[in-house]
Amino acid sequence: MPTQDTPCEELCEALGATTPCSRFMGPEAGEDGGLLEKVKCEAPFLCEGRRPEGLCSDGAVATGTPALGALFARMAHLEAASVPAFERLADELAAHGAPERLVRAARRAAKDEVRHASAMESLAQRHGAPMPELTVAPFQPRTLVALAIENAVEGCVRETFGALLAGWQARSAEDAQVRESLATIAPDELRHAELSWAIDAWALEQLSPEARERVEAARREAWRELEQDAASSHLPEAVARVSGLPSAEVARGLVRELALELMPGALA
Ligand SMILES: [Fe+2]
Ligand SMILES: [Fe+2]
Incomplete structure (x- = not known):
């Protein structure tokens, strides 16, 4: 003690x-x-979602905040950060002449993320944590390959794993409100993951072989980073039980299985 x-x-x-x-x-x-x-000092929590370029805040709350509140605050911060990420994506897709269904789906996803942020904010508040401030640097215009790389990393890898994690928490959390919130969020996240892969397929078709190879290299690297993040995640046992988050060992196993399914050979 x-x-x-x-x-x-x-x-x-x-x-x-x-x-x-x-x-x-x-x-x-x-x-x-x-x-x-x-x-x-900071203990790494495992929470996944679509981070926008230029995200300056990290969702950390004041030292002394209960660990469970700090976890939900970080989840709320990431959900809130996904809102500008999808808004920008929708604008960029439209500017690059992407099919209207992708643009519409990205706008709808931004609205989903507003709801997710508020569900997580209420969990954070219930556990003694305030909503962390969100700071994102102003966006600059970028090329289609830059968009495709970000989508591969943040969408195809991290949001896809986020969808799996949300489903896991919806089944495993001891806390009924956590289960209920995550059960609503999980299907949305699954749709966001599918959208990432649809954007990926469209963008790859437009790109040169060299640019496509850059996207694949970034995707491979993102699987490696995610595996490392999962392996080094840590939660006090009580927090893991209430939030339903898997242990580092289980999380790493989930990342490896998902990578094997989606990008065989990405992880040694
Ligand atoms: Fe979300
Ligand atoms: Fe999402």
Whole structure:
């Protein structure tokens, strides 16, 4: 059981933090009138979705927020970040002359993500966490190959895994509200994953063989990164039970099975 004297490195290890902890002097005064030293460390949660280019915020909440609230806050942040990601995608698809059904589906997905963000925000608030601020740098025009690479990484890999994870949580979470929210989100995410693959098929048809190879290389790399993220994810046991998130070992196995199905040979 940690006490006030437990060194922060020990606490970080128990939490599964992978980034070095940072120390800073807090704004509040301690009992002796001096400034309180604060320590910040981060444990990686596994949550997946479509991150827009230029995403500057990470969904982290203040130190001391209950772990379950912090997890839902991060999920809410990612859902909220997916809104501008899909809005931009819809505009770009239209500008690149993509079929109207893809443009319409991307606009519909942006609306889904608004609902997802608010469902996750209410879970975060219920568990003592505020909605994190979302900061995205202004978008610049980009080429079709840049769009296709982002879609392959964020959509075909990460959102597809996100759909699987949402379905997993909808079945495994101990908390009824979590199960209910994720059961609504999971089919939407599955549709978003299918949309990613439909956009991928259309974009690849428009691109040169060299550009196509760049998209495939980015996709392969994204599977590797996702496998690493899954393997290094860590949650206190109670948080895993309530949220229904799989252990690092199970998550890694799910990533590997999905990659084997969708891009055989991507993972050694
Ligand atoms: Fe979502
Ligand atoms: Fe989504």
